[in-house]
Structures are given as structure tokens and as C-alpha cells.
Amino acid sequence: MEELKRRIEPLLLKTQKPARYIGGELGSVIKDRSKVDVRFAFCFPDVYDVGMSHLGMKILYGLKNARENWWCERVFMPEKDFEQQMRENDIPLYALESLDPIRDFDFIGFTLQYELSYTNVLEMLDLAGLPVLAKDRTSLTPIVIGGGPCVCNPEPVADFFDLFVLGEGEELNIELLELYERMKPDNPTKQEFLREAAKIEGVYVPSFYDVDYNDDGTVRSITPNCETAPEKIRKRVIRDFDKVYYPDSFVVPFTSIVHDRAVVEVLRGCIRGCRFCQAGFIYRPFREKGIDTIEQQTKALCEQTGYEQVSLSSLSTSDYTEIEKLLATLADYTDKENVNLSLPSLRIDSFSEELLERIASVRKSGLTFAPEAGTQRLRDVINKNITEEEIMHTCRMAFAAGYGTVKLYFMLGLPDETDEDVLGIPDLAHKIVDLYYETPRELRASSIQVSLSTATFVPKPFTPFEFEPQATPEEIDRKQKLILDNIHSKKVKFSYHQQPVSKLEAVLARGDRRVCKAVYAAWKKGCTLDSWDEHFRPELWDEAFAECGIYREFYANRRREYDEVMPWSHLDYLVSREFLIRENKKAHQAITTRNCCEGCSGCGISKDYGGYYCKGS
């Protein structure tokens, strides 16, 4: 450590935000390496500012470090300036707690949160001094594992990982590390360890499966080639969300990060079933923590971190069954301690006046809505059960309370989208501007700004839209222009996403194993930090796909049949294929599906998984 530290320090003074690369934050766990049996490098494949905001890392970091003889440390992707310094000065990728090179660790774990971080995984392995291809890493350690939402289709990165862990990690991580600790004294080979690991529910060893293809390029079959590998790998679910581990301590960064606050997770899963939303399906079923648990975790974290803001995190916090009671309970504590309580992800239809009041008393920030589609018909197609009336009702209340900025998020290229749906977007914005002018002058804010933002729809695995083609970039360009041409108010601003990013995302989201080659080639050409506009190099990706003979339209813009074998068909995320097909058919008829709270729609999840509303068996 001392040796590496001495070599790192002079570089820090030449680096932007050097506090990101030296550790030492309050709450970071330091152990005596001679007393540790398992060392785990938890890698977030993006820069510190982003990775340090990730709740999953905080949970799994605390969980593993709670074992006296395991040491879990944090590793992030360096920015380009520091990466260059590291390469020029021969500094291998190191972990922030010990400053030891991670190539000497037992495990290197990556969390795959978004597809555009894939090249960062390769870059980090390479910076660590390791071969990026799993087949070239022949010794037992480090074992390179991947988890997070993207592993519901990890095929485009399957060649780089030894194994993947599917679903929620609190129990699975423990089981995997315990297995390793048990086997380690006998010096097993990597193959021997992987064969045992494959027996754990939720562990997917990609090299234990052979993929065959049809003449048309679609997948014919995915078959295990190892007797311990199951036909289907089922994701893990925490059944009792009140009893599961939650950290009472966070690493508190010095430098500002994206979400710089205490975070308490109040529920997992989502009752809504918006048909485009992957999180709404892969995190099912809906489970929540009790008020007492949330209160106790809020207090513990505020006291340990000294944060002045605590956020209640989930996919949709207002779906908490006793939200008003929860807020009242927590506000008693936070008001007394001068802590701000923040509630991200509020849904428009559950936005009561009392809730609005509570937020307004903290800070009059803007209102943000995600109607996602411009007309009621298209909102029914995607099962986003918000009506225009509800949006207008909330805006009316908000304008009377003095709000002056409204942000509206939409998607373009949704299935069955017509020009009429697209024109509904500027229409809605104009109606909101009119509503502001109808608000009595003495109540409303001094000005109004409505910001429209559109993203290109990316079809994702394990959603009812996994069969759908993505709209072509040309089609999206035309629709963006249609919106621009139909904005007639200076109070309406329009911003939109770059095309090449969404198309790449679509290929990586639903690609098969053959896409690994293109990821490798793009990285070799210098693609990293693809999610950052200033670093994204679409022309290098174009070259990479061309050289590998991979036709992107095959993955992004092709309609898939209901009986097609998907590249992720061997993975079981509990939601049944039949349900997804049923939902897809209803989408094309613009028929909505009730949410879990209103009644079970039979998504295929058994009530044994602890879902609050689950009835199925």
C-alpha cells in the first residue's frame, strides 16, 4: 500500500477532483489484511461521482464487511485525465480502502446498471492488469462476477465474466463467498469452483452454456454443458424485506457526488406495470419495509453520516401503503434535527395537496412529470395510467402554490405511435402554459417555463415490449422535428436525446453472445465512458460493428416473434413469458392492465416470494 500510495500522491495534484482517487472517507472500512480471508473489490464501472451515489453498493459493501474476515473495498472508473496518469506511471487499478492492486483480490465484482457502462468494465479489468476475456484468466482468482439489472441479459458481456449473480444480492453474495471460503484451503481450480458455484440458486456461469443459432441468425437453443448448471437460472428475491440487512453506516465522500445524501430504501418492486419499464418487471414482487424499520434506519444513517438530507428511495415512493403516516413520523424527527426529507419518484396520481404542501415547505423546486406519451390512447398502449385531467389538476394546484417550472418527460418511438400522438406532446405543453395564465396573478409565480424532454424508447428484456422493434434513427429525427415545428410558445423549451446512444443501448440490451466481439472491438478502439456525451464516440462503435460483421438492425429494429428463443431465455426473472405476451397483445389493442394494488393480473410470481399484493401460486 505505502509503495503505491507514494506513487499515486504526486499524480493527484495534476488531477481533477483528486479526492476521488485516494479514499480515506468517513465510513470507509479499513481492516488488517493479514487477518482477512476473502478480499472483494466492488467495482462500479463509472466515475466516483456516479458510483458513490449507488445504493446497491452501499448495501453490499456493508453486508460483506460485517464479516470480520471478509474485506470489501470500493473501486471506480477513473476519469480520462487520471486514467492517462495511471497508464503513464504504471499504476494498476487499486481499491480505495487499502490502495492495494485489485488483481490480487479473490473477487472482482461489477455492478451492471446500464448498458453504456460495458466498455468501462473492460477498461477497468485492463487497468488492473488482467486479461479482459474470462477464458484467458485461468487461475482461480480473481473471480470476476457481475450483478445488477443488466444481468437479466448479460449475453453481450458474457465472454468477460466468470459468473453472474441474478436478482437481489443480500443472500446470494453471502452464499457465494461462504462457498469460496470453504473451498479456498483446498486450492481448487477455477473450473472446480465454478462447478460448485453453479449449484447456488441465482448463479449463472456463462461458459457452462452452449448457444446454437438458426439460419436466420436467431437463437435456436441455449443448453447447459455442465451437469451442475441448471436448465434455467432463477433470480433471487428477498422474501422478508423488514429483516434483510440494511447498512447503518455509509461512506461519506468529501467531494460532491450525484446523490449526496442519506438514502433509505422504503420498498422494492413496483405495482404499476408500465409496459416499457424494465425495472417495473425485473424487481417484482412489491415488498415494503415497516414504518418502524424505516424510522430506525433513517435515524441511524443521519446520525452516522451527518447528512442534512435524507431521501426515501424506491421505484415509486408514493405507492407505499401508509405514505402519509410514514411522512408524518419521519418529519417529526427530521424537522427537529434540521434534516431535509426528500421524496423522489412521486407519481402524479397520488400527489395529494397535503404531500405537495410538505414538499413546498422545504424548497420550491420545480415539478417534474413523466407522462411518457402525448395522448391518452398511447398512454393506454404503454399502460401508463395517468390522465391528462390528473396532470392538469396537479399543475393547477402547483401554480396556485407558486410553482413556476414544469418539466415533462416523454418517450419517442413507442410501439404503435402515430403523428397524432407525437403532436400531443407540444399540445400538452401549451395547455399547461395556458393554465398558468388562468391562475390568479397574485398566487402564481412571476414566470412560467415548461421544459419538454424526449428520450428514444429502448425495448428491454423481460418487458411486454421485448418483442418490439426500436424506431429507426431517421424516424425519430422526423418526430423530433415535428415537435419542434409545432411549439408555438416561447415558454416551452424542448430538448432531446442523441440518436446513436439509444440505438447502441438497444443493441446491447437485447443482444446475444456474438455482440461481445463488438464490445471488445469498440473498447480496443478507445471507447470508454460511453454514457458521457463528451466521451461517446459513435463513429468508433460503427467501425467496431462493421468489422465484426454485426448487423445492428437485427437486434434493434426487428420485430421478434412470440415463440422466438430470446438470448436471455435461459434466465428466469419469475414474470412469465405468457404474461408478457398477453400484455403485449393488450398493448396493441390499447387496453390497460390494472395495477397490483387494484387486483392481481397473474404475472406469474408466486405469493411465496413475499409480495404484498401477490395472490398467485
Place this chain on the structure above:
Amino acid sequence: MAQPKNQNLIIERWDYRLTFAKEGRARYISHLDLMRTMQRAIKRARVPIWYTQGFNPHAYLMFPLALPLGTDSEIETLDIALTEDWDFDRLVKQLNGSMPEGLYFVSAARPVRSHKDIAAARYEIEVSFDKPAEEIKALFDSFVSGETIEIEKRLKPKKGRKPGVKLVDIKPLMTLNSCSLRDDKLFIDITLPAGVENNINTGVVIDAFCTFAKAEIAEIYTKRTNILCKDGENFT
């Protein structure tokens, strides 16, 4: 309508001037980040910190003088106020229970001098270059004995002024207390202007020397050793 918090509350306050050290990994915490770090540390320590009044009450903290990134010190100051009268030792002990690695409080006292009195700061710099030490020493001696020592100062864009650089002669502003060779490193003890009126960073002086000597820094260690007032007295 939302009401400002803490309004009309008459809360007695007791002022404290804390002396703290910043070293090791903590030397890479920038000044802005240090503010946040201290706020959180004080909150964790649960000392009865005095909050400002208004819509967004915040803990009152004031750093009389910023410490440049990468510089160690054991004599930095932080002014805070409490709503209770605590004795100095108790305050220091309580705060030190919640500090991150490399940051700790040395002592507490009542503030005496105003931060506007600060005029200079003294530094020790231990530095090696990509040239032999003897040669560097000779070069440094001629660097400081020249007529002028000119540095480029960046101008902030103001009304009627474009952003740019101007040359400033820092020779009359700096005091070289000593300069010697120790273990093949140049050891410089220097006093530079600091505070609201004029502020010169050690990095500027070393950079100017690098240009003069056509040398590059190999390793550098800088420590602030004193903060001085206009009348020559110590600030704390």
C-alpha cells in the same frame, strides 16, 4: 405559505475559534469540500451548533483562510458558534470522535483577531526535481537573488475587462526565511501574502522556479506552518 424557520428565535450564541490539522489522505480535500466535510462532522458529533436563521437554516461555519489543495497543516482555523457554553477541551474531544482520517482538532479558543487582519502565511516546502540537487540549489539561489520574480496572474473577467493574464513581480511580497539542501531535497521556508487583500499560493512560486530552471518537479511536500496578522502577530 411556508414560513422561514428559526425566525424570531432568540438563541444565545457562543463563538469558538478551532485550530485543526489537515494531513495525509485529507490533504486532497478541496476547500469547498472541506466546508461540507466539517459541517457533516459537526452534525455527527452532535455538538449544539448554532444555525443561521431564514428559509434554509444552515450550521454556521467560517474558515478565515483557505488552505491550498495538497498542503498539510496543523494550524488551520475554523470559526463556529454553539448555542451552549461548552468548555474548550470538551468541544475538541467531542468533535474528534467523528472526524475522518487526516482531519482533527488541536485546540479551541475564543476568537480574538478578525479574519480581515490576516496578511501572510508561512510554509515549508520539501521538493525534488528532475535535476541534481546541487544544481537545483544553485539555480534556486540565483532565482531568488534576481531583480524581480515575475509570475503570471490570471485576471478574472470583470465589467469592462476581458479575462487574461498579467505579469506581477512577487519579489517584494515574499520573504525567504531559509533555503537548504536536506537528503538531496530542496528545503524552503517561505512567507507569502495571504488573506483578503492579496494571496499567493506556494504553487505559483514553485511553478515560476520550474520555468526559470527549466526543471520539472519529481516529488513535493508542502506544509503551512503559521498564519500571521498585519502587525506580525500570530493569528491564533
